[in-house]
Amino acid sequence: MRYAETGYYLEIDLATGNIEKVESDPRLTELHLGGLGTNVKLFWDRVPPETKAFDPENLFIISSPLLVGTPAMSFNRTCVTTISPQTDLLAYPMMGGFWAAELKYAGYDKVIFRNKSPKLVYIWINNDKVEIRDASHLKGKGAVETREIIKQELNEPNACVAAIGLAGENRVFLASIEQGRSSASRLGGGAVMGDKNIKAIAVRGTKDLNLARGAEFIEHVNRAQDYIKYRNANPIPGVMTILAGIGSPQEMVHTDEKWHTENFMWGNSRTRRRGFWDEKIDDEWPRIQLEAIKRLISCYNCPQHCGALLSFRDVPRYKMKCFTKLTYCMAAYVDDLEFGFRIAQRATEYGVDGFGTPQILAFAVELYEAGILTDKDFEGCPKDKEGRFYWLLDRMVRREGIGDLMADGLYWMAKRLGPEAEALEHNTIKKHEQLPLKLGTLDPIYFLMYSTNEKISITQIEGNWPQGAFPTMEMREEFVRDWPQLPDDHFKQYLLDWNPRGDNSIPFFPTPYMCSEIVDWMEMLHNIDDALGLCCGMGSFCLKPPYHIHNYPLLVSAALGMDIDEAGLKKIVNRSRNLHRAYNNMKGMSRKDEKPPADHWKRRFPELEEELLSTYYKYKGWNNDGIPTKERLHELDLDYVAEELTKRGILKDGED
Amino acid sequence: MAKIKKKIKTITVDADKCNGCRSCELICSAFHATPKYSAINPARARIQVIRYPMKDIWLPIFAGEYAPAECMGREKYLIDEKQYDECDFCRAACPARDRFKEPDSGLPLRCDMCEDEPPQEKPLCVQWCFSDVLIYEEREEEVEEAEEVDEAEIGLKSLVDKHGLNKLAETFARMTQKG
Numbered sequence: 001m002r003y004a005e006t007g008y009y010l011e012i013d014l015a016t017g018n019i020e021k022v023e024s025d026p027r028l029t030e031l032h033l034g035g036l037g038t039n040v041k042l043f044w045d046r047v048p049p050e051t052k053a054f055d056p057e058n059l060f061i062i063s064s065p066l067l068v069g070t071p072a073m074s075f076n077r078t079c080v081t082t083i084s085p086q087t088d089l090l091a092y093p094m095m096g097g098f099w100a101a102e103l104k105y106a107g108y109d110k111v112i113f114r115n116k117s118p119k120l121v122y123i124w125i126n127n128d129k130v131e132i133r134d135a136s137h138l139k140g141k142g143a144v145e146t147r148e149i150i151k152q153e154l155n156e157p158n159a160c161v162a163a164i165g166l167a168g169e170n171r172v173f174l175a176s177i178e179q180g181r182s183s184a185s186r187l188g189g190g191a192v193m194g195d196k197n198i199k200a201i202a203v204r205g206t207k208d209l210n211l212a213r214g215a216e217f218i219e220h221v222n223r224a225q226d227y228i229k230y231r232n233a234n235p236i237p238g239v240m241t242i243l244a245g246i247g248s249p250q251e252m253v254h255t256d257e258k259w260h261t262e263n264f265m266w267g268n269s270r271t272r273r274r275g276f277w278d279e280k281i282d283d284e285w286p287r288i289q290l291e292a293i294k295r296l297i298s299c300y301n302c303p304q305h306c307g308a309l310l311s312f313r314d315v316p317r318y319k320m321k322c323f324t325k326l327t328y329c330m331a332a333y334v335d336d337l338e339f340g341f342r343i344a345q346r347a348t349e350y351g352v353d354g355f356g357t358p359q360i361l362a363f364a365v366e367l368y369e370a371g372i373l374t375d376k377d378f379e380g381c382p383k384d385k386e387g388r389f390y391w392l393l394d395r396m397v398r399r400e401g402i403g404d405l406m407a408d409g410l411y412w413m414a415k416r417l418g419p420e421a422e423a424l425e426h427n428t429i430k431k432h433e434q435l436p437l438k439l440g441t442l443d444p445i446y447f448l449m450y451s452t453n454e455k456i457s458i459t460q461i462e463g464n465w466p467q468g469a470f471p472t473m474e475m476r477e478e479f480v481r482d483w484p485q486l487p488d489d490h491f492k493q494y495l496l497d498w499n500p501r502g503d504n505s506i507p508f509f510p511t512p513y514m515c516s517e518i519v520d521w522m523e524m525l526h527n528i529d530d531a532l533g534l535c536c537g538m539g540s541f542c543l544k545p546p547y548h549i550h551n552y553p554l555l556v557s558a559a560l561g562m563d564i565d566e567a568g569l570k571k572i573v574n575r576s577r578n579l580h581r582a583y584n585n586m587k588g589m590s591r592k593d594e595k596p597p598a599d600h601w602k603r604r605f606p607e608l609e610e611e612l613l614s615t616y617y618k619y620k621g622w623n624n625d626g627i628p629t630k631e632r633l634h635e636l637d638l639d640y641v642a643e644e645l646t647k648r649g650i651l652k653d654g655e656d
Numbered sequence: 657m658a659k660i661k662k663k664i665k666t667i668t669v670d671a672d673k674c675n676g677c678r679s680c681e682l683i684c685s686a687f688h689a690t691p692k693y694s695a696i697n698p699a700r701a702r703i704q705v706i707r708y709p710m711k712d713i714w715l716p717i718f719a720g721e722y723a724p725a726e727c728m729g730r731e732k733y734l735i736d737e738k739q740y741d742e743c744d745f746c747r748a749a750c751p752a753r754d755r756f757k758e759p760d761s762g763l764p765l766r767c768d769m770c771e772d773e774p775p776q777e778k779p780l781c782v783q784w785c786f787s788d789v790l791i792y793e794e795r796e797e798e799v800e801e802a803e804e805v806d807e808a809e810i811g812l813k814s815l816v817d818k819h820g821l822n823k824l825a826e827t828f829a830r831m832t833q834k835g
Contacts, residue, residue, distance in 0.1 A: 069696060071686050073679065098678075105697060148710060157708060180709065206699035206759035214686065214693030229786070294712050298675040301682050303786030305675050309712055317710050 002026065003212040004066055004559035005034055010108045010130060012123065014196055015056065015115035019130050024109065030562065030572075031637070034109060035065025036092050036530035037576035039081035042112065043090055044579055044641075049586035053085035053188065054171065054195045060113040062103075062162065062177075062201060065533030069104035069209045072221050072555055073228065073546075074247075074538040076101055076300040078162070078179070079530060084187040085195075086173040086409050087431045087456065089584045091187035095162075096248075096299035096306075096321075096535055097179040099203065102160040106205025117197035120169070122150060125203040126159075135199040140166055142349025143178035144318050150202050159204045165351030167397040168194035172407040174353045174360065174396075174433075181297055181307035181319035185353035186457050187432060212561025220554045227546045228303060228538075236543055238475045239466065246545055247304035248537035251322050252296055255286030260323065266330045268362040269427040269436035281335065288337040289325065299535065306537065312341045320344060324354035330436070331358030332365075332389045339386050343393065350397040356433035360406050361392045363413065363425065372421050377402045409433060426597050430589070432456045434597070442507040442601045447609060448519045448616050451594040452626070454580045455526065463522045463540040464548075469498040469505065485548035487521055487566075494518070507605050512612045516619035527573035528552050575636040578621075578628045582641045585650055591617075591626045627651055662799045665769045667718065667782060668791040674714040678705050680781035680790065687770060687780045699759045702767040703781045706744045713738055716781075716789060719756040720747025722764035722810055724817035727752075749814075763811040 011020045024038075032038045039061050051057045060082045067075040078100040084091035103111070106127050122135040138146050143165035150161050160179070167175035168190035175190030176183040184190070211217050228246065235244035240259050242249040258277035266273055292312040296305035297319065307321040320341075328347070329340040347357060365388060367373040379401075381391045395403030405413045410433055414425035427434050429450060434457070449462055464485055470476045473496070480492040494514050499505045510518060525540035525548070532552065534540075539547040547555075549566055557563045564572070594613060598604075614624060621632030627650055633642040645651040681701035688702070689695040698704075702719040727750065729742040749756035749764030756765045770779040777783070782792040816824055 071682055071693070071696060105699070144710075206697065208689075208695040208697045208700075210695050211686075211693060214689070214691065214695070218686070218693045225784075232786075295672075295714075296675060297709075298677040300677060301679045302677050303675075303679070305787075309709060311712070319709070 001210055003210050003561055004070055004556075005029060005109045006104055006107050006207075006209065008108050010111045010125065012111065012113050012130075012132070013115050014113055014117040014121070014132070014198070017132055019132070021108070021128070021130075029066070029560070032576045032579075033066045033531035033556070033572055035063055035068075035077070035079040035533050036081065036527070036580075037573065038531075039063055039079060039092065039110070040090065040576050040580045040583065042110075043081065043083075044583055047083070049583060051083060052088065053083045053192055056115040058083045058192065060189075060192050060196055060198070061110055062113075063110035064100035064103040064108070065531055067555060067559060068533035069101040070211060070559055071218060071301070072534075072559075073225060074299070074302040074304070074535045075533045076302060077530070077533040077535060078103075078182075078184065079533065080177060080184045080189045082189055082192045084173075084189075084432075085171070085191050086188050086412070089430065089456070089587055089589055090454070090580060091189065092455070092530065093177070093184035093186045093189040094530065095177065095179055095182040095184040096302075097160070097162075097182035098300045099160040099162050099179050099201075100533060101300045102203045102205050104205065104209050105207055106203050107207045111201065113196055113198065116195065120197050120199050122163075122200040122202060123198065124150075124154060124159075125201070125205075126154075126156075127205055127207060138199045139169065141199075142166070143168075143176075143351040144316075144349055146200050147178075147180075150200055154202060156202075156204055159202045161200050161202045163200035163351070164190045164193050164198075165349050165397070167191075167350045167352045167407075169199070170397060170399050170407065171195050172352065172397055172399065173409045173412070174356045174407070176351045176353050178348060178351050181309075181321050182299060183348075183351070183354075185355070190351055211559055213558040217555065217558035220551060220558060224546045224551060231544065231546065232303075237478070238470060239543065243467065243543055246538055246542050247302070248306040248322055248535065248541075250304070250306055251325060252289075252293060252308035252320065253305055255289050256282075257285060257326060258282075260326055261330065263437075264326075264330065265436040265438050266333055268331070268359060268366045268424070269438060270362075270366070271333075272438070276335075285337045288341070292341045302535065302538070304537070310341060310345070312338075312345075315342055315345045316349075318345045318348045320348075322354075327354050327358040327436075328361075328389065331362040332385050334385050334389075339389075343386075343389060346390065347393060350393070352393075352397065353433075355435065356409060357393070357396070358389075359427060359433050359436060360396065360410055360413065361389050363410055364392050364402060364406055366424055367417065367421055370420070370424065372417055372424075373402060426599050429596055430456050430593050438599055439601050441603045442605050442609070444507050444510065444512065444515045444608070444612050445518055447596060447612055448515055449522065450596040450600070451613065452519075452616065453523060453526075454577065454584060463525060463536070464543060464545065465518050465522060466495070466543060469500040470495075471500050483544065484550065485544055487524075487549045491518070491521075507603075507608055512608075512615035513619070515612060516616040519616065520619060523577065524570055524573055525549070527577050528569065531573060531576065532556070571636065575638060578633060578636055578638060579641060581622070581626075582628055582633070582638070582645055585627050585645065586648060589626075591624070594626060623651070658801045659798050660801045661796050664795050664797045664799075665779075666793050666795075667769075667779065668793065669716050670789050670791060671715050673787045674705065674716060674789045675787050676705065676707060676709065676714045677787075679784045679786075680716060681705060683780045683784045697759070700765065702756065702765050704755055711738055713740065713744075715740070715744060717745065718747055718767040719749060719765045720767070722766065722814055723748035723750040724814065726750055764814050766807070766810060768807075 120135040146163040147161040162179040171191045173188040176185035293308045294311040396406040411431040414421040529539045630642040681698035684701040706715040731742040782790045
């Protein structure tokens with residue numbers, strides 16, 4: 001019997017229609033756990049790095065990580081893994097919701113798609129019965145609309161449906177996969193799903209999922225639950241509201257958006273509007289938000305309220321989470337939150353990334369204002385800010401006119417338009433849109449997280465370490481006093497010594513070595529979460545979370561019946577991370593790509609930045625080009641990777 | 657029949673507070689697994705969240721008495737502009753639907769308030785609901801003494817209703833002979 005996982009993959013060849021239920025190798029679980037870890041291994045084994053996103057050989061894996069479906073609260077993530085059309089690197093957009101748990105209960109850990117369907121289809125997984133069904137009637141339908149139609153035609157209200165909208169069908173690089181209140185939005189997972197002609201994947205499961213040592217597992221869960229209750233009742237003082245609690249940023253709960261609207265950039269990540277949140281806005285925006293929210297909702301087996309069902313005036317109902325309520329208003333310079341809730345509904349039906357899309361719409365406006373795009377490009381476009389954004393969004397998801405340029409994202413649009421446009425494109429890393437933030441002095445920790453992580457999305461790399469130094473020693477002492485999540489006590493001293501200004505402040509403190517340790521810790525947590533399926537809001541993303549390096553191994557051991565300690569768990573996720581790194585190295589990624597946008601900070605320190613990268617690489621066991629060394633790979637039982645990198649000339653004999 | 661004092665356990669459902677997480681279903685199935693917590697399967701849960709998310713309906717319902725036949729109830733209820741079927745509120749495992757039945761055997765399920773030795777402070781679904789949807793209360797009432805019907809008997813009764821006593825007796829005899 002297999003525990004925590006089902007031990008089965010569903011392998012679907014879309015070209016031939018062949019569907020097979022294949023038992024997975026239990027040894028893979030020991031080596032890579034599940035979720036992202038095993039997905040990366042499948043890519044290494046099956047997909048040559050020369051493969052491009054829209055090649056039939058590219059796999060589209062949609063998976064339920066190791067602890068999803070177990071009683072451990074907030075383990076509910078779906079991990080999609082595929083080659084990104086935008087970056088040509090191995091991407092893993094993730095989403096919450098209910099889909100992944102339902103897949104486990106249907107008896108599968110992953111669905112692995114290869115090749116392309118000759119026509120638009122959807123997949124219906126009902127326990128052992130799996131069908132590829134015609135989806136021609138769903139062509140062009142919205143993602144929310146599609147889910148409702150499928151549930152109705154299957155007469156199965158409890159089916160979970162992950163669907164793409166028009167953007168995915170048209171292979172827009174910003175296309176998301178939508179699933180209720182959650183979406184896998186980053187790096188073009190929806191575009192690959194659309195390229196394979198999969199409109200949706202519906203699943204219903206009514207089978208048992210087994211735990212090896214269930215009673216022991218529940219004891220660990222109970223302790224985590226006690227802590228969740230404690231943290232919900234005791235927000236962290238001295239940090240901004242969304243960092244004080246646990247869970248994803250509670251953007252549907254909080255109505256005071258002074259911090260986001262005044263610190264994040266407006267337009268094409270261009271303008272900081274200090275003083276925006278005045279009395280009038282403070283009255284209007286919270287009122288509109290409260291009017292729009294019908295109910296606060298969560299993902300599967302999670303006590304938080306990060307998402308909401310929205311029912312706003314004449315706008316069709318949809319669900320929202322996180323920061324999307326602000327991104328469209330801010331990108332369009334529209335001071336009316338009503339616009340945000342209206343356009344987000346259309347964008348959700350189209351199925352597009354709520355971070356990247358507003359930036360690309362704003363970029364098009366900026367290019368027009370700069371004379372790079374012309375009246376001819378904007379023929380038929382309304383003149384008002386709101387109308388212009390709707391018009392651009394419609395063009396983008398249909399790839400009509402300039403929409404075809406926009407559909408590939410900021411980097412590729414600028415590249416096609418030439419150097420003048422490239423000069424205005426200033427918010428991508430490794431060709432992918434980042435948070436609209438432009439700050440003062442280089443932050444060495446963020447520099448490393450931005451530059452180096454395989455996730456290529458800063459929001460999901462940062463986490464347990466505070467974003468800035470606490471101003472007073474009393475606050476620091478208070479913070480470190482009760483900090484059981486720390487992997488090692490010596491980190492406390494780093495925080496105590498860290499000043500907001502003067503000595504021991506950024507960019508030179510924490511030192512490059514300390515930064516490497518801190519970033520390694522953050523990355524380790526994210527890699528654990530992504531293999532186990534935990535919402536990073538309850539683990540790697542927030543301050544003092546309920547799950548951490550001291551209780552993950554207890555949960556994994558009790559669930560699997562396979563004793564793994566902290567060092568063992570760390571080794572497993574390091575193995576998967578280095579495998580992922582090596583795969584991306586084979587796709588051409590190296591030190592040259594590891595840099596934040598030039599204007600991300602006003603005050604840059606080129607020598608220090610080089611030192612930061614070199615120190616971090618050394619700490620990680622990588623060579624000066626950011627490639628894992630043979631020694632490091634050997635320690636992680638990845639000699640076969642070293643051999644391949646050497647064969648390809650990426651690692652050279654005699655070179656560390 | 658003699659009157660006895662009985663502890664009455666009730667759960668009030670404040671459905672408007674439900675965040676739809678379904679932890680109640682999950683832990684119910686885990687608690688009732690054998691051995692306890694060895695398996696999870698919300699389809700086996702004795703509490704089910706009836707859910708039509710886009711209609712803003714999340715309605716936790718507890719499994720009640722088994723019903724051998726489909727009822728005639730086809731009424732619709734409009735509450736706060738939300739339309740419910742009469743069936744949504746019904747606690748019975750009945751032939752008309754899959755709810756409150758073991759997914760493999762089809763045998764009916766019934767909420768037992770997590771009666772256990774040693775007793776649980778509260779049913780597990782209540783303990784796991786952090787949104788205060790499920791409010792548990794106990795009170796003493798004087799009731800007529802009734803024979804307790806255990807789960808095996810409920811299951812057998814449903815099989816009798818489905819196949820007839822004779823068929824069941826024949827099958828039982830055959831199985832006994834086979835050892």
